[in-house]
Amino acid sequence: MENKKLNEMIITMRRQLHKIPEVGTELPQTKKYVVDKLKSLGLEIKECSLDSGMVCDIGNVNSGNIVAIRADMDALPIAEETGVEYASKNGNMHACGHDAHTACLLGAAYYLLENKDRLKNGAVRLVFQTAEEISKGANNLIKDGLLDGVSAIVGTHVGNIDSGMSNSEFIIQEGGLMASNDKFIIKVVGKGSHGAYPHSGFDPILTASQIVQAIYNIKSREIIATNPVVISICVISGGSQYNIIPSEVNIEGTFRTFSEENRKFIGSRIKEISEYIAMANRLKAEVTIEWGCPPVINDKKIADELTQVCKELGFKKLPQFIPSMGGEDFAEYQQKIPGVFIFFSTMTEKNIPHHNSKFEIDESQLYQPTILMSEWAIKHLENK
Template identity: 35%
Template sequence: MNTDISAVLAKRIRERASEIFPETVSLRREIHLHPELSYEEVRTTALIIDYLRKIGIEPEPPFLETGVVALIRGEGNDCSKRSLIALRADIDALPVTEENSHGFCSAEPGKMHACGHDMHTAMLLGAAKLIMEFRSELRGDVLLIFQPAEEKAPGGARPLIEAGLFRRFKPDAIIGQHCFPSVETGKVALSKGSFMAATDELYFTVHGQGGHASAPHKAADPVLGAAHIITAVQHLVSRVAPPHEPAVVSIASIHGGNAPNVIPSTVTMSGTMRTMNESLRAKLKERLRETVTCTARALGVEAKLEIRTGYPVLVNDPEVTEEAKTFCREFLGERNVLQSESLMTAEDFAYYLQEVPGTFWQIGTGTGSAEGGNTLHSATFNPEERALETGTGLLAYAAFRFFM
């Protein structure tokens, strides 16, 4: 690899990413104004198709009802091998009512891009424009994946794969990125190996015998049973999971009863379990079921637990990740490329990484100072838009650099 050539290319892409920044901001704000929930991204899909066609890219026949896949054919020297790199952005929003006050807040009640998918989509569209502008120097092909339904299990990645994405296209590598307000704008953070957690949804139903609150001895109290179950399942992390293995069990909702003097007959709860390897995941599921059943029985009630299997552990390929670190340092500078810790958040990008070697990094959208409420999935999530310039340029550069 000629370092002079890569340095010149990086400079040119940085300059163009800066020049088209107002355009990527406009794209992002249009998407933010009209958020769409998982599998409902009709307007967003149409926007993506329209923009791609304007810059000379014809989308592939659809794999799913929403979302877009498109191929950019390189025209540079040494294209005979037809190597392929895939770049992915997710496009769906969350069922959150926005509480920001900027001039482009969500116009859709109860819906908001509170996880940065509007940013991701605009970044990939901007990167596609830059790749097309420099396509004569592109020594391979680039697959653009605008994926629906990342936020709702089973997610959009697995149905897309099952619909034949990797039968039609066989990428040599895949790259994705995600906004993180905990990382300062202009910086990225990467990690090899297990990077994001497997996630499972937990649904509890505790049945007892209702009665008068003044005579609890004549009832079988599911509220008490639920309380003990909440306490009991917490020991799984501290006494079943090894101390060096990250794991989380959280009960996030509880519902039961509607009067202060009536013991209800049923209490329902829901929560989540996060783990970083599949063997611990299986062990915790088994012990969770045992704990729930036995705790309920000891208190004279019955409990049922439904575990809905979610996304697998996201495992970044070590070789591709190390290569990506080099690209990022070349484009952003050494001090702007950080080592990320493992995260207990989950991402269906994990399904792609089970099929294709690749990496998923954090792209900074933070301001460098603590801002209350500027967190993912918050009604006040407000990423720094200057990150659009960073993410657009970096994705484009990575596509070119992969073939050098």
């Protein structure tokens, strides 16, 4: 199939998926769309029993030699404001490019079937997962055994990755690419009182402010400065009247790192700091750590293979990329299987970031990640 024809096919599928964005783990319309496309190609599908995810294999499935290509399918609860003719009207939006990821993986199904005679040594597993945005989809597929037998995995993320990138440029590199993504929730419980008589209560607002300052000190005073760490408190809520001290305040935030040691340390310290500062002020802090996903750490051998394929195909690659503090549950696969996560720049002149109601992508080169990942899979299996 010519690149132009493949790209047109991917664009058509991407726009059809863009119209039906769904969030979370249950994606009935999206699942039906993908299943129908795969079945029309004569492919056998294995569905996840825990959500709307699925996988299918192309090639010599009896070889015991399997590599995987992954795409996420979920959207975001954002009302779209792009004004394009294929815009979503259901209150959700593909504002992170997952519609393109899914379309590119469906494109890979067509490409791999055309090259099936080159897959005598093994099979390629196409992995369609849900709930990347809430870090649940990858684990669901793993728990359901749908990654069993896979020896290597790759995936690509499109969009406005870095302002220093040119359009249609890949980021392929070994080591840390994206940070861990964990959440903390702190409920500071005190005793409300009138603002004129603070001595008659236990002030959770004052205590919450002390907790916030102390948590920010973890990075600056307890972790070596050369270790990348981000701690951000993004929600503080409490109170309803200007002259009434409330009985409780809620704090929510996130912490990101490339070190599992730092990850556990920060979670532990947030809990200790919050509880002891609250205790010192005669209040109580209830701390919940919601562990998200670990950091994305790319395998050197697979990164080298992808770089070589990228060069052979004549595609552009950024020489070096400063790792992102954003998170990705592709990391869950990498806990079990050697893998590489790739970035592909599809920024437009508007340069709109992900998770924005006006997010858009340049569709003109979407065939490139499809072919890069497919050719990597074929060559990796040929060399096994």
